[in-house]
Amino acid sequence: MLHLRIRWLLTALAVFIGISSLAVPAAATTFDFTGLCTDCTGNGTGTLVVKNYTLGDTLTKANFVSFSYSSNLLSYSLGSVDDLTGSFSGATGPAFIVLHGGGYAFGSFPLGPVLSPWCTGSAATCGFDYGFFSSWSMAGAVPEPAIWGTMILGFGIAGATMRRRQYRERAIYA
Numbered sequence: 545m546l547h548l549r550i551r552w553l554l555t556a557l558a559v560f561i562g563i564s565s566l567a568v569p570a571a572a573t574t575f576d577f578t579g580l581c582t583d584c585t586g587n588g589t590g591t592l593v594v595k596n597y598t599l600g601d602t603l604t605k606a607n608f609v610s611f612s613y614s615s616n617l618l619s620y621s622l623g624s625v626d627d628l629t630g631s632f633s634g635a636t637g638p639a640f641i642v643l644h645g646g647g648y649a650f651g652s653f654p655l656g657p658v659l660s661p662w663c664t665g666s667a668a669t670c671g672f673d674y675g676f677f678s679s680w681s682m683a684g685a686v687p688e689p690a691i692w693g694t695m696i697l698g699f700g701i702a703g704a705t706m707r708r709r710q711y712r713e714r715a716i717y718a
Contacts, residue, residue: 572609573597575632575639577652579662579678581615588615588664588673590650591683592641599682603630603641611643613650613664618672622646635682652678 577590593609608628612621625645630652632639638654649670652662660679665672 571595574683575680576683577613577662577678577680579652579673579675581673582675584615584617584673586616588613588618588662588675590614590664592643597632599632599634601631603628603632608643611645611650613648613673615673618665620646620648622648632680632682637679639680641680652680 572593572595575592575594577588577592579588579590581588590611590613592611594603594607595609597603597607605625605628608625610621610623611625613619622643622645625643627645628641628643630639630641632641638652638657638660640653642651643649644667647667648664649667650662650664651670652660654660659676661674661676662678663670663674665674
């Protein structure tokens with residue numbers, strides 16, 4: 545009877561670990577930017593990676609991980625910034641983001657459901673690439689390796705417990 549209680553406890557613990565690990569957010573969140581260029585050809589695209597960020601919160605310099613931007617006229621990548629402010633109100637759509645770093649500035653400003661002007665360039669002018677329509681989208685989160693390991697361990701313990709129980713039941717009734 546004691547062994548049965550221990551097995552049930554281990555099974556419950558394994559299932560709890562597996563389920564709870566699914567709710568743990570990834571440490572870094574990636575947002576992809578697309579802006580229709582007015583002064584360049586096609587689109588300007590960018591990728592902002594932040595850490596410890598929840599949608600709706602105000603971004604700070606402490607959240608910044610990296611930012612990269614590219615168009616047919618300009619491309620740069622930043623590993624640090626002097627300033628970052630703004631927020632994402634949803635996983636997609638216009639967003640208010642302003643950052644300065646490495647001699648570059650980037651800004652996007654939602655002015656309604658359709659108009660969302662943006663610009664990027666030197667920190668002094670922010671006018672090398674600009675446009676009137678832009679959008680952000682949150683890239684799909686990928687669980688960290690530790691989360692995968694915990695899930696696999698949890699399911700392994702649950703499976704081993706169930707297999708052992710079947711083996712013991714066969715031995716008892718044989």
